[in-house]
Amino acid sequence: MKWFLIIISIVIVVLLSINITLRKNPQLGSIAIPDSEEWMGVYLKGKKIGYSYSAIKGVAAGYEIENRIKWDLFVMGARQTISAFVEAHTDSNFVLKDFYLDFQSPGDKKKVKGEFAGQRFHLELYANGEWRREERSVSEPPVLPDALEKILVNKGLKPGQKFSLSFFDPITQAVQKVEGEVVGLRPTTFQGKEVYATRIDLTVAGMPTSVWLDSTDEVIKHETSYGMVMIREDRAQALSEINPEEALDLIFLFRVKSDSVIDNPREISHLIVEMQNLDTEDLDLSDDVQRLVSRDPLILELDTRTILLDKSVLIPVKGGEDALKATIYIQCDAPAIISQAKQIAGDEGSAVIVAKRLVEWVYDNLEKKATASLPSATGVLRDRAGDCNEHAVLLAALGRAVGIPTKIYVGLVNLGDAFYYHAWNGMYLGRWVPVDATYGQFPADATHIKLKEGNIEEQVKVLKVVDRLKIKVKKFE
Missing domain, CATH: 3.10.620.30 (C8orf32 fold)
Structure with missing residues (x-):
């Protein structure tokens, strides 16, 4: 089974498409954040497999969000390069209005477009030379996660406070449940040094995941229970080449x-x-x-x-x-x-x-x-x-x-x-x-x-x- 595709799906879910629903259901209110970009190196069991890039830009009545990932994975000894690009538009509260996903891997290219109107979701998938259309209902319009930390900080979440999340995944077109808790300041390793950062624990599809924020409330690290880590890096570090000799074959790694x-x-x-x-x-x-x-x-x-x-x-x-x-x-x-x-x-x-x-x-x-x-x-x-x-x-x-x-x-x-x-x-x-x-x-x-x-x-x-x-x-x- 292509287990790495499920891993990719979960990571894309966490990075691209989380719909926030805080307990007691408070209103988000308008959130204003400056234009920004973020580069992260992606590592599996300590070995680099690729990078993730995210950018947020203010536009009329909302935001434009861009995400890119590129991973080199080894499956049964064969190198497989996987890339995904997402462009999305939101309102000023980061409520998703539309998105476009382009997914490419050896021998496979897919495009997905989605548009939200109230509780209706219009979906189009392009594969094999044709578009396939569907219409679905959602309980509420989703909110993208690129401002997840800003939203949590804006709501003044304190250590020990819990919240519930649900996310929409553009690849599987599904909504999954997430539970979270603000753990507070804890020691962690970042760029070879021990630092104190705010840890937020999430359970995504039953899988423990942690997000670490620095003193400026910027993400420095994502960690999963199975050894995948995403670390904030500069552009040159994130884009640095992968050493094939260090590659881990996913089929054997997760047996x-x-x-x-x-x-x-x-x-x-x-x-x-x-x-x-x-x-x-x-x-x-x-x-x-x-x-x-x-x-x-x-x-x-x-x-x-x-x-x-x-x-x-x-x-x-x-x-x-x-x-x-x-x-x-x-x-x-x-x-x-x-x-x-x-x-x-x-x-x-x-x-x-x-x-x-x-x-x-x-x-x-x-x-x-x-x-x-x-x-x-x-x-x-x-x-x-x-x-x-x-x-x-x-x-x-x-x-x-x-x-x-x-x-x-x-x-x-x-x-x-x-x-x-x-x-x-x-x-x-x-x-x-x-x-x-x-x-x-x-x-x-x-x-x-x-x-x-x-x-x-x-x-x-x-x-x-x-x-x-x-x-x-x-x-x-």
Whole structure:
């Protein structure tokens, strides 16, 4: 699974698009701040991976905000350069009026435009040569975070005071909850020296994050629980070259080592594991194959031997209708997707047989390669390449196009001596059946431990387990 994309999403969320809602719901009032710019170096486990740039400029009746990031990441030994540009306009209270996002990575370019009018949100995504439009509702217009610290200082928040936040992410187009607390002056390291700075603790999608402010209330550092740090630097420092010899491969960096080696994991049909340091809130740990045996200790049992495939279930399948809808990234209503799905299904009416054909087709027709992209089904169908996310998003679209409810699952899969973050699918065939087009498995083996299901906005909730989770294998066969 492209875990770094979720990391990128969270960081962009924190930097670009936080909607402030202080407890007791005070009015923000007009906030006047001078034009400014900020450069930050981005580091992972002490190794530099890129930079972030932010600028705020006063314009008529509000502000213009510009953000840029550029990161060099290594995935399975391949260097992947990712860049994002955001331009946004707000009113004088930093309430967002519109934004434009340009995201680029090897083999992938996407543009997103958004405009807010009251509680209505107009969204457009450009990918694969066409614009796709949606309209959504929001509880209140979002406020950008570039003035987050100014807003908090303006409200006179004191040490120990708590506040709640919700943020809008332009990449996932989702609203997530954040809780925060002003900790107060604490020692920290900045530019090689110990300094005292004001620490504000945030919990973003269940993941602890800290923001540090200097005596002038300017950000000097962002820290996450999994070792990503953003440090204020001058322009030359922030833009300095990355040393490839120091690079960390993200796939291996965030793997979960196992206490047992599982030989031939693709053949395992029964698995019992103890999950340690796992916060279960807002995760999806139980389904027709995966069972939560106990909470203390947290034991999961996965048993694919219980799967009975009923070939009499016909398409369109009744039940699971929410997993039939088109989304911005799962374009099951696109003509190219519908045409390909019908070609694969042929005249067959059995959902089980058609589902198996779809899994096999995706497995056979997609080149297996690590890609730093935000995959959309139409783009994957065109490019015919990618890793697990590409396989999962295309299978979801093809399944939905022929009337088989299909979800995206995210979690972990065993590769012998460790578990790796991964994406696969669940298809509703009278019951939910896990399948994995990356490995051509119908059904998927029992080492697929699901943590969350849903679209990309749900997948980010798994980030809280990164660099914390430990797995103890109790039994496998």
